[in-house]
Amino acid sequence: MRRDYGVYLVTDQGLCLGRGLLEVVAEAVRGGASMVQLREKKCDTRDFVALARRLKALLGPLGVPLLINDRVDVALAAGADGVHVGQSDMHPADVRGLIGPEAIVGLSVECMEHVLQADALGVDYLGVGPVYATATKPDHSEPWGLEGLRRVRAASRLPMVAIGSVNAENAAQVMETGMDGLAVVSAICSAPSPEQAAGALRDIVNNALRAR
Template sequence: MTRDWRTNFDCSLYLVTDSGMCSAMGLERLVTEAVAGGVTMVQLREKHASTREFLDKARALQAILQPQGVPLLINDRVDIALAVNAAGVHLGQSDMPCHVARQLLGPGAIIGLTVDTDEQAVATESMDADYLGVGPVFETSTKPDHSPVLGVDGFTRRRALSSRPCVAIGSVRAEHAHTLLDAGADGLAVVSALCAAGDPRQAARELREAVESFRG
């Protein structure tokens, strides 16, 4: 982790991958098309892959993203992030503690945290994390064991508890962009809106345009 990725990273349109959902197109093509449409960060999430499969996918995506300066974050697995020199990791509440991940990854890595409760959001204020994933804002099938749905009002409340940048996740689509950004979201984290899209480049473009039109 020699590069300082955490300075001025852009989480405005954050793709979280689902290999099963994009199997018809293939993960590498999906990511290539989504980035061409305006995705600014990519998280490789592989809940069921073996370590070797996860590593191979991470290497493939790093080869696509690194030349373009788009950060690749690895879900849960600090070892995979280190192995491919990824930009950082995204950690859940049951994953490696943030301070240990920081020690391993170094000061320039991006570390994101999922917060499932208001108390967890407050607790992250004392952690060396770079952003929070807040959701699910809407009902989602991409994470069956998700915490209770927040809705926009719940997102607004939880977002106000943290000084960190916060990305909204959970069935987020282009039509939600203005509402969520107005509620304090610093970015939109999307799964099915891109992974299940017939034209991920156009879908990403529409999401990015929605973000940019809000920021004006």
């Protein structure tokens, strides 16, 4: 599995405008989404595993990694490529011990202390957020803002994706801070055309990376 963090889709079935999640994900990948995190806070475990397996069957042949938010058990059952955890979830070292050295382990960071600790935790990338206040996670910490992203970039060499009200209008500014990619929810899930929305973000990411 290639590890391209450029357009990182975080799913939310409730934001898909009545469309099936697999349909939205398939469109997004056609447009340029390069990594998918399945985040389902209201799904029971059996349904979560079943959905994860269907997504893995879709994404595996395309070489697009599937990560599971928080639930290591679901990731193992579905054969997912990794797990993303937050500061109150299972410790990254325990995640790594369960899913193995080849899996992708991501960690959300909400303050500089988290960033400075992350290098010693054996994670593969950081999810830095929220960049801006976001309705998809109302209990979020203080937004980083663009200057905060620059400070985070200077503090760690780990790959980083920025999340939190990131969209095509502000994506170029976010990428200028040195981020490796954009993690988006509603900007793709709620777009009239997920394929076009992902494609627009992919163009912005590619242009920013080429300019470095």
